[in-house]
Amino acid sequence: MIDSRQQNSLVARSLRSVWHPCTQMQHHETLPLIPVSHGKGAWLFDTEGKRYLDGISSWWVNLFGHANPRINNALKEQLDKIEHAMLAGFTHEPVVQLSEQLAERTGHMLGHCFYASDGASAVEIALKMSFHAWRNSGRTEKQEFVCLKGSYHGETIGALAVTDVAIFRDAYGPLLQRAHVIDSPDARNAQDGESASDVARRAAKALEVLLQEHADTIAAVIVEPLVQCATGMAMYDPVYLQEVRSLCDRYQVHLIADEIAVGCGRTGTFFACEQAAIWPDFLCLSKGISGGYLPLSLVMTRDEIYRAFYDADVARGFLHSHSYTGNPLACRAALATLSIFEEDNVLETNRVKATRLTAALAPLVDHPHVTNFRQRGMIWAFDVGIDDADLAASFSRRFFSAALEQELLLRPIGTTVYLMPPYILNDDEIDWLAERMQSVLHQVLIQGRDT
């Protein structure tokens, strides 16, 4: 019997009135829905007081912990000044400072920032801008895009058109403009004797073959630099980005770097592209840029792209907008986030934390059910071998539930288990996380044997 307290619980009310994202809602007949009450540092707390270590930074957004005092204070101060003003015809200190600081981080190679709210909107902007920049230069035939196998760039119609994850894409296939899908440089594709850089060069060759034939009609290639996250943390060698950059130059095609998941220090450098010493023509940023506080996304562009739109003719301008474009609170959160990077020497301290966590996870390398243990910066992943197709299909949900029981928030992608923790874990938390994750894996594998 469900008593009236349970019926009116936050969970019951949520299931009656909220349509949750990326969820088959029927799964909540058995899958727990956690009513969050508050957060502190790396931890989320539910309404019963139970804690969960946020091992995936709440969908990869939260860099410096929940309720971070420095970001909180910055937002409180900003609230008393201006919460929002439209960005067409107006400007404000937070958006200017943020654009200046980000441009500075690219050595002014990417000199202008265009703002939106979610990652997918930034991808839409980059695609539209690329097409429109070519059009303004008289190259109206450049209308196509190239993406990688397993790419993920968001759920809106344009972003989904350059996304190659069947579960997100297939239902909407008839609505999507077709993109060229080319081989991924995923290091797991190595054939006998091939190194990660060999795989990357081989994948770049496939792009070259495509461009030789179709460059005239292709506007841009879009990539997730170094790690294709949503397809299951596919990691690849930076040489791929160098090869793609030089092919894009040679064949006059734009390069869009979607750093929505991998930017802001996640792969070890502030921008992932820095590890290949290249700059794209468009760089998309979101998620971590606001410290995980507020929806904020942006597209940074080279000045020649900006100039292609600069004209007396209104229609040659980029007439895209969103109501909350450049929201001052979101930009202030981003500025506080960038300050923490500087004040705490975050990229350096992350290296030390990453070494410790990798060492603590070392037993997984030889685990009989684990393959492809991999790490880049503050991302760890491994694939779990499960022969039974039904058990493999339910692995992610079973792992998620088992992890919650052990005070951990982890959501595997298929049978790939990954960690993307916030950057503020202390040594005890690192050791605890590594030990608990291995214990959850053990529990789920044992359960699988019992069923």
Ligand SMILES: Cc1ncc(COP(=O)(O)O)c(C=O)c1O
């Ligand atoms: C690489 C990449 N691009 C785009 C997106 C879409 O961002 P959003 O969910 O904020 O629309 C994501 C989200 O996970 C992503 O990982």
